Amino acid sequence: MRTGSKSVNLLESVRLPRSRLGRPRDERIDTEVVSAVLEVLKRGGYRAVTIDRIARRIQRGRSSIYRRWPSKRHLVAYSVVSEMGATPAADTGALRGDLEAVVGTLLRAFAGPLRQALPGLVADMANDTSLREAIRTEVLATRRRSMRQALGRAVDRGEIRRGFDVELILDMLTGPFYYRALFGHAPISRRMAREAVEYVLRVVKRP
Amino acid sequence: MRTGSKSVNLLESVRLPRSRLGRPRDERIDTEVVSAVLEVLKRGGYRAVTIDRIARRIQRGRSSIYRRWPSKRHLVAYSVVSEMGATPAADTGALRGDLEAVVGTLLRAFAGPLRQALPGLVADMANDTSLREAIRTEVLATRRRSMRQALGRAVDRGEIRRGFDVELILDMLTGPFYYRALFGHAPISRRMAREAVEYVLRVVKRP
DNA sequence: GCTTTACGATACACGAGGTCTCGTATATAG
DNA sequence: CTATATACGAGACCTCGTGTATCGTAAAGC
Numbered sequence: 221m222r223t224g225s226k227s228v229n230l231l232e233s234v235r236l237p238r239s240r241l242g243r244p245r246d247e248r249i250d251t252e253v254v255s256a257v258l259e260v261l262k263r264g265g266y267r268a269v270t271i272d273r274i275a276r277r278i279q280r281g282r283s284s285i286y287r288r289w290p291s292k293r294h295l296v297a298y299s300v301v302s303e304m305g306a307t308p309a310a311d312t313g314a315l316r317g318d319l320e321a322v323v324g325t326l327l328r329a330f331a332g333p334l335r336q337a338l339p340g341l342v343a344d345m346a347n348d349t350s351l352r353e354a355i356r357t358e359v360l361a362t363r364r365r366s367m368r369q370a371l372g373r374a375v376d377r378g379e380i381r382r383g384f385d386v387e388l389i390l391d392m393l394t395g396p397f398y399y400r401a402l403f404g405h406a407p408i409s410r411r412m413a414r415e416a417v418e419y420v421l422r423v424v425k426r427p
Numbered sequence: 428m429r430t431g432s433k434s435v436n437l438l439e440s441v442r443l444p445r446s447r448l449g450r451p452r453d454e455r456i457d458t459e460v461v462s463a464v465l466e467v468l469k470r471g472g473y474r475a476v477t478i479d480r481i482a483r484r485i486q487r488g489r490s491s492i493y494r495r496w497p498s499k500r501h502l503v504a505y506s507v508v509s510e511m512g513a514t515p516a517a518d519t520g521a522l523r524g525d526l527e528a529v530v531g532t533l534l535r536a537f538a539g540p541l542r543q544a545l546p547g548l549v550a551d552m553a554n555d556t557s558l559r560e561a562i563r564t565e566v567l568a569t570r571r572r573s574m575r576q577a578l579g580r581a582v583d584r585g586e587i588r589r590g591f592d593v594e595l596i597l598d599m600l601t602g603p604f605y606y607r608a609l610f611g612h613a614p615i616s617r618r619m620a621r622e623a624v625e626y627v628l629r630v631v632k633r634p
Numbered sequence: 635g636c637t638t639t640a641c642g643a644t645a646c647a648c649g650a651g652g653t654c655t656c657g658t659a660t661a662t663a664g
Numbered sequence: 665c666t667a668t669a670t671a672c673g674a675g676a677c678c679t680c681g682t683g684t685a686t687c688g689t690a691a692a693g694c
Binding site for chain 2 (some may be wrong): 356361394395405
Binding site (some may be wrong): 445446449450451452453456482487488489490493495 | 668669670671672673674690
């Protein structure tokens with residue numbers, strides 16, 4: 221399934237630009253920082269991620285981090301998204317397969333550092349318009365676009381009815397994942413993912 | 428519809444106990460604090476809520492606040508929940524009516540201070556097990572229980588099929604509200620609430 | 635070699651949460 | 665009426681983490 225090349229990070233825009241003059245940046249530091257963030261995230265959650273702690277962990281200066289990302293929230297957002305990779309629009313030929321691909325991606329994402337990062341990230345997004353906008357347009361919108369296309373194809377194939385609220389369908393499919401990740405009242409499981417697809421199909425199928 | 432008496436706050440447990448000895452607390456301060464929190468929340472969001480700012484605003488000492496709530500997060504959680512009031516289990520006689528009552532409550536809640544508080548609260552919940560547990564068992568679980576009962580009644584009436592994943596149905600109905608509140612990619616509207624009920628009904632109705 | 639940027643270390647300013655102390659006020663128990 | 669216990673307001677204080685600024689040194693291109 222994997223798309224070999226990790227391609228370019230969806231959130232490249234939250235990084236600080238580098239100039240072509242002067243001493244070039246040490247590329248290794250970039251990857252060191254990101255992996256350190258992901259590790260700390262996994263262990264201690266968003267709060268445990270501290271610029272200072274990350275710097276110490278990889279034996280670098282704090283300035284090397286602030287040179288690349290404008291703030292902690294940008295760094296964490298970038299790290300998490302880069303770890304998930306760019307998800308291509310799946311086209312399996314049938315709606316069920318496409319939706320299963322979608323929830324599969326969510327399942328994997330919420331099994332990783334995203335889960336630990338989400339609460340803190342969500343709070344910081346509320347205080348940083350530009351970051352929120354970046355995440356919305358570069359990450360969420362990308363995912364949603366591919367889901368929308370999958371539904372569109374299904375309509376074209378006559379597989380499902382038309383006239384339903386596409387955005388709401390998307391949110392009913394994916395919202396429960398975020399909801400459960402944030403409140404933890406129920407597990408995010410394969411079974412749950414499977415059922416979610418089933419229920420969405422039931423909503424959109426022809427009468 | 429309203430149940431007259433606001434009854435007791437669902438989150439009473441996050442408050443600090445008071446003793447019967449010595450000088451009694453000034454009850455007015457309690458309400459002053461809570462309304463101040465709700466106002467500041469509405470304007471500036473979770474971040475703008477500062478113990479110091481709240482105290483200044485109502486011309487009281489900070490200690491009077493810390494005497495009642497162990498921390499900012501407890502105070503905010505309490506304030507938001509108390510403003511929403513305890514929602515009784517609606518029983519309109521038909522599943523559609525019951526579900527409409529549920530989304531109606533959500534609609535109102537997310538039009539108020541809850542919306543501003545949610546991101547910050549979610550982040551703090553991730554760092555405070557006891558607070559998370561309190562919110563889960565005293566607030567969320569209460570709501571979910573009444574929804575579960577509504578579905579149970581509908582099954583008993585033969586109105587809908589049985590054997591579906593109740594928890595997931597609940598999350599598909601309510602998850603989109605939280606999801607949209609946190610990411611703001613789509614509006615939380617009457618229309619959306621209406622459609623959500625419609626779709627859920629479509630999932631659980633008899634084949 | 636000059637300029638420009640990177641790197642690491644450190645000092646600093648700032649904000650907010652939360653604790654503690656203290657003098658004063660106000661309730662109940664005996 | 666007095667002792668005790670708590671509430672109240674004010675302020676000092678500690679801690680932690682973010683983000684900025686400075687500085688000497690290293691490494692690129694021109």
